[in-house]
Amino acid sequence: MSAAAPLETRAAPIAARAGIAVPGLIFGILAALPAGALLAPENYLLALGTRIMTFAIAAVALDLIVGYGALVSFGHAAFIGLGAYAVGILAAHGIGELLVALPTALAASVLFALATGAVSLRTRGVYFIMITLAFGQMIFFTASSLAPYGGDDGLTIASRNTLFGLPIFKDPRALYYIVLAALAGTFFLCRAVVGSRFGRVLRGAKENATRMATLGFQVYRFQLVAYALSGALCGLAGFLLANANDFVSPAYMSWQRSGELIIMVLLGGIGTLYGAIIGAAVYLLIAEFLSQWTEYWQVIFGPFLVLVVLFGRGGLVGLFSHHG
Amino acid sequence: MSSLLFVQILNGLQLGVLLFLIAAGLTLVFGVMDLINLAHGVQYMLGAYLAVTFYGLTGSFLAALVLALAATLAFALALELLVFRQLYARDHLDHVMATFGVILFVDQGVKLVWGAAPLSLPVPELLSGSVTLMGGLLYPVWRLVIIGSGLAVAVGLYVLVGHTRVGMLVRAGATNAPLVSALGVNINRLFMLVFGFGAMLAGFAGVMIAPILSVEPGMGDAILILAFVVIVIGGIGSIRGAFVAALMIGLVDTLGRSFAVDVLRLFMGPSPARTVGPALASMLIYVLMAIVLTLRPAGLFPAAGR
Numbered sequence: 001m002s003a004a005a006p007l008e009t010r011a012a013p014i015a016a017r018a019g020i021a022v023p024g025l026i027f028g029i030l031a032a033l034p035a036g037a038l039l040a041p042e043n044y045l046l047a048l049g050t051r052i053m054t055f056a057i058a059a060v061a062l063d064l065i066v067g068y069g070a071l072v073s074f075g076h077a078a079f080i081g082l083g084a085y086a087v088g089i090l091a092a093h094g095i096g097e098l099l100v101a102l103p104t105a106l107a108a109s110v111l112f113a114l115a116t117g118a119v120s121l122r123t124r125g126v127y128f129i130m131i132t133l134a135f136g137q138m139i140f141f142t143a144s145s146l147a148p149y150g151g152d153d154g155l156t157i158a159s160r161n162t163l164f165g166l167p168i169f170k171d172p173r174a175l176y177y178i179v180l181a182a183l184a185g186t187f188f189l190c191r192a193v194v195g196s197r198f199g200r201v202l203r204g205a206k207e208n209a210t211r212m213a214t215l216g217f218q219v220y221r222f223q224l225v226a227y228a229l230s231g232a233l234c235g236l237a238g239f240l241l242a243n244a245n246d247f248v249s250p251a252y253m254s255w256q257r258s259g260e261l262i263i264m265v266l267l268g269g270i271g272t273l274y275g276a277i278i279g280a281a282v283y284l285l286i287a288e289f290l291s292q293w294t295e296y297w298q299v300i301f302g303p304f305l306v307l308v309v310l311f312g313r314g315g316l317v318g319l320f321s322h323h324g
Numbered sequence: 325m326s327s328l329l330f331v332q333i334l335n336g337l338q339l340g341v342l343l344f345l346i347a348a349g350l351t352l353v354f355g356v357m358d359l360i361n362l363a364h365g366v367q368y369m370l371g372a373y374l375a376v377t378f379y380g381l382t383g384s385f386l387a388a389l390v391l392a393l394a395a396t397l398a399f400a401l402a403l404e405l406l407v408f409r410q411l412y413a414r415d416h417l418d419h420v421m422a423t424f425g426v427i428l429f430v431d432q433g434v435k436l437v438w439g440a441a442p443l444s445l446p447v448p449e450l451l452s453g454s455v456t457l458m459g460g461l462l463y464p465v466w467r468l469v470i471i472g473s474g475l476a477v478a479v480g481l482y483v484l485v486g487h488t489r490v491g492m493l494v495r496a497g498a499t500n501a502p503l504v505s506a507l508g509v510n511i512n513r514l515f516m517l518v519f520g521f522g523a524m525l526a527g528f529a530g531v532m533i534a535p536i537l538s539v540e541p542g543m544g545d546a547i548l549i550l551a552f553v554v555i556v557i558g559g560i561g562s563i564r565g566a567f568v569a570a571l572m573i574g575l576v577d578t579l580g581r582s583f584a585v586d587v588l589r590l591f592m593g594p595s596p597a598r599t600v601g602p603a604l605a606s607m608l609i610y611v612l613m614a615i616v617l618t619l620r621p622a623g624l625f626p627a628a629g630r
């Protein structure tokens with residue numbers, strides 16, 4: 001990897017400054033947010049923050065493969081749904097133990113990612129986008145026709161997961177900090193992956209898959225592992241979402257949700273990981289405030305997205321960093 | 325049973341030609357401009373809504389059809405000028421985000437203008453009857469009209485794309501747009517033409533289906549996903565592929581939904597069959613797509629040069 005060294009060092013100063021300062025700022029704000037309860041009703045603030053962080057986990061996971069692997073998945077909401085349904089279906093059978101539900105959620109996501117990824121990764125570009133969309137729709141329709149578990153209407157979860165019988169998700173503040181910890185864990189895990197040899201192969205394949213193959217790397221395997229990891233983290237997000245909402249429904253995995261995840265990644269700034277957190281926060285906050293203001297908020301939000309694409313290249317992160 | 329099968333085959337063909345009308349424009353825009361247009365479905369929706377409005381004003385279905393087509397064309401050209409023209413040179417992710425924004429805007433805009441409640445359009449009186457099929461089953465004439473008009477459009481497109489000068493430019497553009505531009509063709513005008521024409525076809529599909537379906541916000545989103553499945557199976561940029569795949573998807577989806585439970589009952593009890601059947605039926609076309617892409621990663625009829 002010595003050939004890559006000069007490039008790395010040239011990019012290092014900017015990346016290093018933004019790479020420490022911005023995530024530090026983000027997590028600082030998130031950790032202090034519950035203290036801001038003086039400004040807004042506390043439970044509302046905590047619920048909104050929890051929701052933002054849950055989707056931020058999924059967005060970071062998506063950025064891992066979109067931003068560093070050029071694998072644009074248009075079906076990532078399926079993994080959120082799988083994680084959420086794992087909680088819901090187990091709860092419907094009276095199993096509320098976290099140590100059962102969480103591994104089930106993760107295993108379901110990983111298995112689905114390996115099975116669909118094995119097929120999807122044979123295709124490229126637009127075809128990859130469309131085939132992941134198709135697999136997402138498959139899971140969506142499967143959930144819609146799960147009559148014993150609510151079908152289209154979804155499934156109410158009677159009680160949140162417990163750890164050895166301890167109701168750790170019950171207190172909204174505790175839930176908030178658990179989700180924050182999960183987000184931090186996801187972020188630093190993805191960052192470590194990106195910086196590792198594995199991540200370099202992934203980025204190398206993004207630039208030029210043929211070159212990496214010529215260098216002797218089995219690109220397909222690296223991409224499949226990255227896809228599975230990304231899917232598992234979205235499964236984690238789904239697990240948390242089900243616990244926060246006490247409810248799961250097929251709407252969690254509609255293609256619009258997958259589209260929203262892509263937009264969160266793009267809005268914040270692709271290929272930075274922390275940009276995905278900013279994107280998720282901005283997307284959900286704008287949606288929240290506009291929808292309080294008018295029922296027809298999407299009439300404003302839609303053109304806003306178009307304007308960001310046309311004039312804000314590189315997303316919100318791009319507006320603040322200097323690329324010369 | 326056999327006449328029921330025949331009716332369902334007709335229904336499948338009707339869904340197929342409808343999908344073809346939408347997919348034809350989508351695959352052209354995809355093939356020529358390399359643009360992922362998630363907002364193609366809104367043209368279909370607008371076609372239906374505009375037809376309802378113009379029918380209310382004129383009282384004539386034919387006038388409503390013509391006016392709705394003109395209006396969808398005008399809307400598409402305005403959209404092309406304002407938004408899409410800026411997107412051609414961007415990557416697919418930008419396409420997804422911008423056209424997603426357009427969907428949000430138009431879906432809500434439709435609610436704002438026409439309200440959220442479903443509207444309906446009457447079938448033209450002359451064509452509102454039914455014909456008797458074999459076995460004494462009645463079949464609505466209007467559905468046959470849809471099938472007929474869809475096939476007519478398919479033939480027209482075949483001639484237009486395959487045997488005219490404009491069609492030659494479109495095919496050349498799908499193969500190598502920069503080269504066509506370098507040869508002195510006004511590529512912007514060609515792009516605008518293709519985009520407008522594709523949108524008008526989707527609008528036409530919307531007008532034709534409005535007497536059968538309820539006209540409601542978001543009606544374009546569900547059909548759009550099916551149209552994407554069609555163009556991916558058919559091979560992006562290929563009209564012929566879109567035609568074959570559209571009929572295939574229409575038939576597989578319709579027949580799957582009608583007979584999945586019956587077929588499954590041959591293998592399992594009636595109760596599990598009733599649970600598994602509908603799920604399997606709605607998954608069928610996606611399974612088909614996965615199989616096709618596994619065997620032929622660029623679809624059934626990959627356009628040359630891609």
